[in-house]
Amino acid sequence: MSKGITSKEVDYSQWYNDIVVKAGLADHSSVRGCMVIKPNGFAIWEKIQQTLDKMFKDTGHVNAYFPLFIPKSYLSKEAAHVEGFAKECAVVTHYRLKNSADGKGVVVDPEAKLEEELIVRPTSETIIWNTYKNWIQSYRDLPILVNQWANVVRWEMRTRLFLRTAEFLWQEGHTAHATEKEAREEALKMHDVYADFAENFLAIPVLKGYKTESERFAGALDTYTIEMLMQDGKALQGGTSHFLGQNFAKAFDVTFATEKGDSDHVWASSWGVSTRLVGALIMAHSDDSGLVLPPKIAPTQVVIVPIFKGEDQLKQIKEKLDPIIKFLQDKNISVKFDGSEHKKPGWKFAEYELQGVPIRVAIGPRDLENNTVEIARRDTKEKQIIGIDEVSSFVPQLLDTIQKDLLEKAKAFRKEHTTEVDTYDDFKKILESKGGFVMAHWDGTAETEEKIKQETKATIRCVLLNNESEEGKCVYSGKSSKQRVVFAKAY
């Protein structure tokens, strides 16, 4: 076990916090609820960004940028939307400060009160739809497939690094369509993109489903979600995609001339994922030695630790490895050679484990003599000696293997922590003991959902798409039900 990390078994949330801080991902800032994302953490976010951005563009989207500030009146144009976000908005009321009377600082200048207050965006539907009104006249202007990378602010009461911060980074896609069918297909398409990304890059298996009415995004007709399972048995909503119907088009009066010459309101979707995914990555794979990163998302995929005495030996090692490093880099593998003399090899081993670098290559005098290197994989901690000529072919293969193994391991964990129950007693028992996803019948009412939430803290995470229908009785009310839904305690 690594120095200073609380064991997962002892205190899961302390373990999580220790990893974030000790691996240098982020820190609490001096501003309540806001974090400083440090280089190691930001590098992961950049990988997420790069990968997703390409996936968005490959599916026909383009990027744009809208203002941070939204006039207060915009928010209230869509009734459900304002209801959902009003309680957590930061509000700008003035635009100037002046020196205070005692000369010791500055105060808000009461003369500089804004005529209309601005809110700091908690999400951008309103400002964007107010803009789309100007962009759309005809069906020929549609669809609009725009994404924005931005920061948003939601004034949460209690925050946790990456999982819930007052300010966070995200992307939000906002699309406009001529038909209901097309808008819904778009929402589902992006839902698929998120699921694909989660499984194939983050190595986190997801449940694909839709939210019940009470868990839906404020202003949406349908919210599609990818639900992930963390190592402590709690669920995490990894990303959502919303079918917004014509709600925002109606609120902002966005109409277009159809092919037939009629006028109709535009159909909409929106979708987003945030820096929360970094938190998901930590909680899905990491262990008591630190971060474990899937190779496809690791900023550094291979670290080389030379063991040497004096410059000559270091030079000798470097010369031997240079062609191999170059070969790997040409294959788009990120390699770091840590020839620093200030830290001992043992220190470096521990440090790169903490940072989650998937593969470590160690090479010392012994290896120089035998023409070998030691290869260690982060996920299993297995070590083996291979010939130096094999490195170029072995490393790319091993990266693939680690990527696959992490997903398989996470899948096995989820399978083990997914339980079908038929009575409320079992329902509570499972939640108390091993947690995880609990598949149970539900009568479809918001009342039952609310009661269960109050009594057990478990919520309906989603109703699976392509859910098998099955006759049964609601675990809570005993009323008849046609399908099981996914319950879990969640972040």
Next chain:
RNA sequence: CGGGGUGUAGCGCAGUCCGGUUAGCGUACCUGGUUUGGGACCAGGUGGUCGCAGGUUCGAAUCCUGCCACCCCGACCA
């Protein structure tokens, strides 16, 4: 906003009950040397408005009053 807790070196803490040498320990940092295949060792050194503002006292990190900040548990949120 309710209940509990904590503010002392970059970080983690002791000292506060019961006022009294120069405020201490671990770690980190700097210098020198020996080391280097799993977080090295020895020696020396730097670093403090003791959260802030008043008060009591010959004397306050310690006692009193007020304020501020942060953390945890609830309520809120996904």
